[in-house]
Amino acid sequence: MTTETVTIILAAGKSTRMKSALPKVLHPVASLPMLGHVLLAVSKLTRQSIVVVGPNMQNVSDYAASIAPDARIAVQREQRGTGDAVRAALPQIEAKAGVALVVFGDTPLVRSETLVEMVEACTPESPVTVLGFLAADPAAYGRLVKDAQGKLTRIVERKDANEEEIAITLCNGGAMAIRLEHLESLIAKLASNNKAGEFYLTDVVEHARAEGLSCSVVEAPEADIQGVNSRADLAAVEQEMQRRLRTRAMANGVTLSDPDTVYLSADTIIGQDVTIGQNVVIGPGVEIASGVTIKPFSHLEGGKIEEGALIGPFARIRPGSEIGRNVHIGNFVETKKAKVEEGAKINHLTYIGDARVGARANIGAGTITCNYDGFNKHFTDIGADAFIGSNSALVAPVKIGDGAYTGSGSVITKDVAADALAVERSKQFEKPGWAAAFRAKHTTKNKAGE
Numbered sequence: 326m327t328t329e330t331v332t333i334i335l336a337a338g339k340s341t342r343m344k345s346a347l348p349k350v351l352h353p354v355a356s357l358p359m360l361g362h363v364l365l366a367v368s369k370l371t372r373q374s375i376v377v378v379g380p381n382m383q384n385v386s387d388y389a390a391s392i393a394p395d396a397r398i399a400v401q402r403e404q405r406g407t408g409d410a411v412r413a414a415l416p417q418i419e420a421k422a423g424v425a426l427v428v429f430g431d432t433p434l435v436r437s438e439t440l441v442e443m444v445e446a447c448t449p450e451s452p453v454t455v456l457g458f459l460a461a462d463p464a465a466y467g468r469l470v471k472d473a474q475g476k477l478t479r480i481v482e483r484k485d486a487n488e489e490e491i492a493i494t495l496c497n498g499g500a501m502a503i504r505l506e507h508l509e510s511l512i513a514k515l516a517s518n519n520k521a522g523e524f525y526l527t528d529v530v531e532h533a534r535a536e537g538l539s540c541s542v543v544e545a546p547e548a549d550i551q552g553v554n555s556r557a558d559l560a561a562v563e564q565e566m567q568r569r570l571r572t573r574a575m576a577n578g579v580t581l582s583d584p585d586t587v588y589l590s591a592d593t594i595i596g597q598d599v600t601i602g603q604n605v606v607i608g609p610g611v612e613i614a615s616g617v618t619i620k621p622f623s624h625l626e627g628g629k630i631e632e633g634a635l636i637g638p639f640a641r642i643r644p645g646s647e648i649g650r651n652v653h654i655g656n657f658v659e660t661k662k663a664k665v666e667e668g669a670k671i672n673h674l675t676y677i678g679d680a681r682v683g684a685r686a687n688i689g690a691g692t693i694t695c696n697y698d699g700f701n702k703h704f705t706d707i708g709a710d711a712f713i714g715s716n717s718a719l720v721a722p723v724k725i726g727d728g729a730y731t732g733s734g735s736v737i738t739k740d741v742a743a744d745a746l747a748v749e750r751s752k753q754f755e756k757p758g759w760a761a762a763f764r765a766k767h768t769t770k771n772k773a774g775e
């Protein structure tokens with residue numbers, strides 16, 4: 326990108342239609358706040374970003390700083406419209422020449438390629454570029470009004486449009502590129518004499534034309550432009566984002582048995598020849614190496630799965646899990662902060678938390694690491710080649726030595742030496758003939774009662 330670009334991200338809106346205590350731009354799409362998607366898209370093409378936030382939006386500024394430490398924050402004191410929001414950013418702009426690119430924090434599907442195209446179309450000869458799209462249902466979007474020569478003359482908001490204008494399907498996607506040499510004067514001309522009583526950024530087009538400046542439109546597919554104003558919009562945008570992530574995974578050599586039922590996160594990393602079964606949900610912070618199989622109905626977040634591992638069906642991998650090469654994690658197994666080393670098997674009904682499971686260890690069905698005492702978490706260390714009998718409770722802190730066995734049903738509270746067997750359960754006793762006598766007694770009773 327040769328043109329010097331300053332990006333202004335508008336995120337100060339009240340978002341009343343979301344009915345939420347959380348600012349709209351912090352609502353996640355594919356586990357990443359909408360603002361994160363926008364910041365990542367603009368990071369590729371801008372030198373300076375300014376995020377415009379409302380007065381009580383410290384959480385938005387903090388989040389912006391975490392994703393883009395160089396981004397500046399501008400506070401819009403009162404939410405008086407998109408034009409007013411841009412005005413709030415003006416004092417932060419350092420560059421004198423180049424392009425100001427205005428994007429909305431509530432439009433997370435916008436592609437950086439489209440934004441680059443807009444910046445390139447925004448030339449000294451045509452100093453205003455609007456992002457347009459053909460809407461299947463133009464609903465509340467602003468309409469792009471063109472003259473007889475097909476040149477953009479103004480943008481009219483749905484509220485202020487006449488019947489003829491309402492019928493226009495070419496709509497305003499929200500983003501706008503304006504040459505910096507015209508930005509201040511055009512923003513200064515905005516007025517709030519409209520139905521909403523707001524300073525509309527969209528009026529920049531009309532003022533530019535009045536000064537004899539020409540305005541262009543860069544069109545993008547409707548799917549990229551969808552804005553989020555309500556929870557229903559949020560769900561629609563999530564679907565589109567998931568569609569993109571699934572398509573990308575498959576293009577990279579991942580088999581999705583039923584793509585529509587697999588949910589990924591924006592930061593999911595998946596290697597080649599991974600197979601993911603139906604109804605798998607992958608939350609944030611998951612890295613899956615090549616050759617891994619994730620069977621249906623598994624839920625993963627915050628974990629690393631190494632080559633050749635087999636996960637699920639019905640497995641739950643929680644944050645801090647490191648699942649080693651060729652490990653098997655079976656049904657109804659939950660791992661959390663657990664390092665499971667190469668070739669270990671945890672196949673059924675088990676909780677492994679705050680623990681290490683050594684290489685090739687076998688964890689029997691129903692094993693529980695009792696890691697929490699109500700106040701603190703404690704560590705369980707299981708050695709290589711250990712064999713944990715079914716239904717063992719390992720009360721942490723506790724260490725099972727390499728190659729040791731624990732008897733089924735044991736509650737292990739003391740360390741077990743390498744290669745030893747630890748059993749902790751009461752002795753079995755047997756009463757010969759007891760069951761037959763018991764049955765006989767009840768059968769006679771029942772007959773008598775007939």
Ligand code: UD1
Nearest residue numbers: 335336337338404405406407410430431466467497499552
């Ligand atoms: C806006 C456009 C409309 C376009 C649509 C595309 C205007 C006047 N209208 O309408 O033409 O079709 O987006 O999605 O620009 N914001 C502030 N401060 C404010 C008001 C808004 O920062 O005072 C921010 C919001 O946080 C949001 C963005 O600007 O990220 C857009 O505001 P919103 O109220 O959602 O505008 P729309 O009604 O959707």
Ligand code: CA
Nearest residue numbers: 431552553554
């Ligand atoms: Ca909007």
